[in-house]
Amino acid sequence: MSRNGILSRLAGGSALPVGLFFAAMLCMPYVLPNPYYVSTLTLACINAIIVVGLNLLLGFAGQISLGHAAFYGIAAYATGIATATYGLSMGTGFLIAVGLAAAVALLVGIPTLKLTGHYLAMGTLGFGIIVYIFFNESIELTGGPSGMVGIPRLALFGRELWDDTEYFYVVAAVLSLVLLLSLNLIRSRFGRALMAIHTSEKAAMCIGVDIARYKLFVFVLSAIYAAVAGFLYAHYLGFVAPSSFGFHFSVQLIVMVVVGGMASVWGAVAGAFFLTALPEFLRVFESVETLVYGGLLVLCMMFMPHGLAGGLTALVRKMRRNGQRPTAPEGDSHV
């Protein structure tokens, strides 16, 4: 592909909506009445980075990972240990975090993605639990169950970003970059290959899509997204504990993808924002939180398999058709 091609692609199509999104994010701190909401929004953006990646894997390629919290955690701990324990620079921490997560994803992905069926789901679930046990048990490295403190705040160009609004801008900018990359990616040859795999692996194979390689690539890419999010998380809170990276969080990420709408990049952002904000409103019903997650997951999947956005579009379409056909075929239409 020529350089011109890439530039025109970046300029057209997704640049505008992502630009608008970023502009909207920049306004948020002025709109929100309470600085506390800015920190919730920061966490929502961090989650959205992971969820956009997971959606590439789950929504577009049709592969489920139940261990993405582990990649997020590996990166958070890696950068924490590199910067706080060994006093390395932030850039080194970032490279170690992302490199480690990508290498681990390769190791887990190579055997499981070669198999058809739900091996990736179980493989990643088992992997997530191993990593969680490791965070808890290797106390001299990670601080064990009580966590790890003293991770330095993110510094850019020699300046530490102590202001929460500034930090939010950085996170929003990273999310926008991730969105731009993902939107362009799915409109490329790569994205079409992924959707072909989701629709029919056999057909995709027949037209010459190297299924295993594409799946592995998108799995590692989604792990890298999670690692970037983990890096931002660790240097935001300055504290990491194993409980943030357990099975529960992996499932929450899946719920975000499903509720927002599988195979929709913007849906992933919506799902992440919605479900990160939800506990703030459900604070009173803290104990029913998991019940709500489980219920949302089942009901969404049963009645709105394309998420909130997809469900609304289908409803409108159905009403417009005015009962000509009783059920709209909810097939494998993407995006």
Add this chain to the structure above:
Amino acid sequence: MDASSFLQYLFSGLTVGATYGLTGLGFTIIFNTTGLINFAQGEFVMLGGMLAVICQAALGLPLPVSVVLAVLGATLAGALVERLAIRPVRNAPPINLVIITIGISILIRSIVMLLWDKDTHTLPHFSGTQPIMVAGAALMPQSLWILGISSVVLYALRTFFRKSIFGKAMLACSYQRKAAWLVGISVEHMVLLSFMISALVGAVGGVILAPMTMTSFDVGILLGLKGFAACILGGLGNPFGAAAGGLMIGVLESFGAGVISSAYKDAFAFIILLLLLFVRPSGLFGKAEVKRV
């Protein structure tokens, strides 16, 4: 390692392994009729133990009655899951069904947590806690119960699949669903039956294990996963492979905890699982029919 501690590890490994095997059997039964991995399988195991605790402690029922009620309750739960959540969307893509079973597992877990509590409970041993000494190693009577009941369940399932018309019909579904339907087998009923049997087998595992290891609303995740590891080890779809795989994982875990590190006890099963997916995804007893791409 001396002989007595070797025996001790073996006993505890076989005991726990038998219940992993039963969980694995549950996976296999549903997988064979529907081609679906039921991520809520571990919750059936949890329901077995927890319902027995609830019947026994809260309702004050005698232990044998509680055990039977718990198993029946879990079987009913299995039927409900199939009717309410699986059958309405049976033509959905497999990934959607997998996500639904994940959602169901969260639902079951949180319902038990809300209706009961978050504490760890124990169920009385079926026949006392006086250990039987075998060459310096202590064998709990409950271990004998577990091994005995597991063998009975295994044998009963074997007879069911070989002799009864329902069992044969379910096997037919596993070979070729469409053909089974064409010869007049009600595939829908068979899927319902497979969920019920699988919940029943899982709950039996849960209820016999509860006296040994304690139980709580969240034991299902790990037990389910280890059951799945047992399935893969034995070859997915092969019920006796699953049972044997469970025993092996139990024993390896027990020796791993005793010899290497008890902190990492729960990690061993998954390390085995990942290694196995790497070198022999068709399992130890499976025909090499796992599709690779």
